[in-house]
Amino acid sequence: MSESPVTVQPSQEQQPQTKDPSAPNVEDLYLESYAFTTAAAIVGSVDRKVFVLLRDGRNLFGILRTFDQFANLVLQDVVERIYLNDESNTPKKFGETYKGVFMVRGENVVMLGELDIDKEDDHLYELEQIPFEVAEKELKIAHAKTIKDEKIKGKKLLEKGLINDFVKSDLY
Amino acid sequence: MLFFSFFKTLVDQEVTVELKNDIEIKGTLKSVDQYLNLKIDNISTVNEGKYPHLKSVKTLFIRGSTVRYVHMSPSSVDCTLLQDASRREALVQSAK
Amino acid sequence: MLPLYLLTSAKSKEILIELKNGENLTGELVNCDSWMNLTLKNVIQTSPNGEEFLKIPEIYVRGNHIKYLRLPEEIMDHAKEQNILNMEQRNRNQKRRGGNQGGNYNNYGNNNNNNRDRDNSGRFGGGRDRGHFRNDQQQHRNGGGRNRYNNNNNNNNNNNNNSQNQNQN
Secondary structure, X not given: OOOOHHHHHHHHHHHHHHHHHHHHHHHHHHHHHXXXXXXXXXXXXXXXXXXXXXXXXXXXXXXXXXXXXXXXXXXXXXXXXXXXEOOOOOEEEEEEEEEEEEEEOHHHEEEEEEEOOOOOOHHHHHOEEOOHHHHHHHHHXXXXXXXXXXXXXXXXXXXXXXXXXXXXXXXX | OHHHHHHHHOOOOEEEEEEOOOOEEEEEEEEEOOXXXXXXXXXXXXXXXXXXXXXXEEEEXXXXXXXXXXXXXXXXXXXXXXXXXXXXXXXXXXXO | OOHHHHHHOOOOOEEEEEEOXXXXXXXXXXXEOXXXXXXXXXXXXXXXXXXXXXXXXXXXXXHHHEXXXXXXXXXXXXXXXXXXXXXXXXXXXXXXXXXHOOHHHHHHHHHHHHHHHHHHHHHOOOOOHHXXXXXXXXXXHHHHHHHHHHHHOHHHHHHXXXXXXXXXX
């Protein structure tokens, strides 16, 4: 810095002049672009009860505590719930268990929904509750069946020169 | 970035999002980001019986990578504008 | 508080990791980095079908193979405490910084700082509810005090700045 003390004085007086007209604009611009970020989309659900669907088909219900730009999520008081479908693919039974604190890596999230806590249990009255371990076993069988079916489907499609876009880890 | 801008013009309009797992979700598009993650308000699932737990969901954040289609009203799409924009984008790309 | 920062406070605690392939690892968290790569010790590995178990003294997990982590409940409380400590620290720093700067300039700077703080705590779910509210109040009080202080000592501060510049010359 080769400024003399005299030049410091005017620069300080200039500060308000340059700030006044430009500062709100910059802020507006920042806010405008911020409205279309991952963070802005999720921030409203922080500290609310949310439902998270993972790519492996897990349904997690818990309180969203924090997240980052990758949509990595931290959930507290998580309950995992398994819905078991009948032949017509509609849930008939469910099992649930308390799982505590979860930190989910963003890539494994399919969707995150904010729950209306007054209504969140309504649909459960129409379903039969079974122990979580039993539900887990039944789900494993169901998953094995989907994987088998998809494999067959994949082969058939391949014969016609088409590709079945299915990976074993995508069971949502 | 073209589709990001395009989706931004759809904000506050009614859309139906079809996911790769065949769920169809209808609602008001509230936000979109650069990965085309979507935030949808006042959702209703087309096949409600299949996903009863979505009945109590008010707003939904959907990861862009799991979306198959987004259906929207034809009136909200300006095709000529889109064509122009894609040409312009192609020009920019080729100039690089 | 960001998820990855929360993870650092789970060090030396027992955690469970599920990998994308369904494998489970439970053990004591030794270290982690900003890509969520982890090292654990005294690990029990469970195969995806849950039928085979393996005891491993030490393991390194590449972050991108992780599906999710299950953390001990205590770390949420720990995070809350840390947050309050951080906030107090920040307030103290701000007070100190406030004393050194010139009047007008300082006013603008402070406004910006206030905004930024509020934004951060909102966006990352940092200082929420009670914490957030209190933080704001404190900032207002501090801000008021600072301004008065600065206005009284305006000349003084300018002198200080000048002498600093001279020193640099």
